[in-house]
Amino acid sequence: MRSYLQSAAWHARAATVIPGGAHTASKAPGRVGPLGAYPLYLADACGVHVTDVDGQGYLDWYCGNCAVVLGHQPASAIAPLPSLPSTLEVIVAEQLVEIIPCAEQIRVTKTGSEACAAAVRIARMATGRPKIAIIPSGYHGWHSWCQAVKPEHPGIPAHYGAGVVAFERSLHSIMGVLHDDVAAVMIEPTAYRHADPDGFLASVVALCHARGALCIFDEMITGGRWALAGGQEYFAVVPDLACYGKALANGAPFAFVCGREKLMRHAWAVSGTYGGEQIGMASCLAVLAAHRSQDVIGRIWSAGQRLMGGLSQLAKMNCAPVTIIGYPCRPIMEWVCDDANAVVSLWQQTLADGGILCHPSGWNPSAAHSDADVDRTLTVCGEAFAMVMDAIRRGDVRESLRGTPITSAFVVRCV
Numbered sequence: 001m002r003s004y005l006q007s008a009a010w011h012a013r014a015a016t017v018i019p020g021g022a023h024t025a026s027k028a029p030g031r032v033g034p035l036g037a038y039p040l041y042l043a044d045a046c047g048v049h050v051t052d053v054d055g056q057g058y059l060d061w062y063c064g065n066c067a068v069v070l071g072h073q074p075a076s077a078i079a080p081l082p083s084l085p086s087t088l089e090v091i092v093a094e095q096l097v098e099i100i101p102c103a104e105q106i107r108v109t110k111t112g113s114e115a116c117a118a119a120v121r122i123a124r125m126a127t128g129r130p131k132i133a134i135i136p137s138g139y140h141g142w143h144s145w146c147q148a149v150k151p152e153h154p155g156i157p158a159h160y161g162a163g164v165v166a167f168e169r170s171l172h173s174i175m176g177v178l179h180d181d182v183a184a185v186m187i188e189p190t191a192y193r194h195a196d197p198d199g200f201l202a203s204v205v206a207l208c209h210a211r212g213a214l215c216i217f218d219e220m221i222t223g224g225r226w227a228l229a230g231g232q233e234y235f236a237v238v239p240d241l242a243c244y245g246k247a248l249a250n251g252a253p254f255a256f257v258c259g260r261e262k263l264m265r266h267a268w269a270v271s272g273t274y275g276g277e278q279i280g281m282a283s284c285l286a287v288l289a290a291h292r293s294q295d296v297i298g299r300i301w302s303a304g305q306r307l308m309g310g311l312s313q314l315a316k317m318n319c320a321p322v323t324i325i326g327y328p329c330r331p332i333m334e335w336v337c338d339d340a341n342a343v344v345s346l347w348q349q350t351l352a353d354g355g356i357l358c359h360p361s362g363w364n365p366s367a368a369h370s371d372a373d374v375d376r377t378l379t380v381c382g383e384a385f386a387m388v389m390d391a392i393r394r395g396d397v398r399e400s401l402r403g404t405p406i407t408s409a410f411v412v413r414c415v
Helices: 005-017 087-099 112-127 158-163 171-177 197-210 261-269 278-293 296-317 340-353 371-394
Strands: 042-046 049-052 057-059 105-109 131-134 164-166 182-187 214-218 241-244 255-259 322-327 330-335
Touching: 005 087, 005 105, 087 105, 087 255, 087 278, 105 112, 105 261, 112 131, 112 182, 112 214, 112 241, 112 255, 112 261, 131 158, 158 164, 171 197, 182 197, 197 214, 255 261, 278 296, 296 322, 296 330, 296 371, 330 340, 340 371
Parallel strands: 131 164, 131 182, 182 214, 214 241
Antiparallel strands: 042 049, 049 057, 105 255, 241 255, 322 330
16 A cells, blocks of 8 residues: 655645645645545656656656657656656745735746736635736736737737726826726836835835735836845835746746735646746856855946946946936846937947947846857947947938847836
């Protein structure tokens, strides 16, 4: 007779930090076998053989919700998609809950778009209200629920827009939309300009609660960059729900929504085959370990400060029509000039010629950027400023381009 004592122990741990004890509902404890008489969590897998946390082996025909057609192929002893919840799911959730102020439980997804959509679903279920308030110029993923309020939303029926209300980034605007049918306000913690004017975020949370709504922070950009726990840590303001991804797994496909247990109990409705996928979770675990062993955030800010200061000085020296705004962890170049798309296109072209790649919407310093890397970048930027300004003065910016100008320069990321 097989014993499942360790499965039971892991289930007890999981239930405190993961709704239902697993990130994929169809293989959650109690869904595919009797509790107490069935393995609940796996420790290893290879080919079509798996081992549970009690050390017992199985021939696997479940095969990751029919996704594993070539057999489990370990990567550093990690099965990419175990057929039952793994202990890694629990360990990652426990560590994230410990780090993030608003988190009592998490639900893992694969992308930030999914995490934001999950937060919306949870908020609507928790409040019984249908609408979500967002800033139309912001970005909370590609899904129809939020894209429906964009000026152009091909492929999305107009009626999707009925579930969203728009506001600008001001308390007056938010107050104007917080009616009884609004479930939540979703907002990025910062508009990327420096400072949180007059305690803006704390006032947003207070307004939401006063009107019976929730506040959701989209921490996709801020998480692991402004601080390990993102804007809510940096600004010391705790939302009801928050969405993370990107930097918390160093680019691996891993994202999640988190919040208080009484809200996250509604996360039963959020489930996918890849909720328990291990590579993203292992990457997250490695990132968290890196933050414990070194000052990752400090190094990001230090590199960004050096870059930001150098860019500002170069822009001033060249009388360039650009302002370096934002935070050192994500400097932004705000060009104000005629034919800005062409100007930014030429800037990007010139940087690439010098071996430097950056996104028009902003720079993303990392802990791996050395002082020498920043200095080399600034040297190329100095040359680029000179070339761009020469082209502007000659009036032949477009003629200096070797290709088609970018269609959207992303020259301003502020609302």
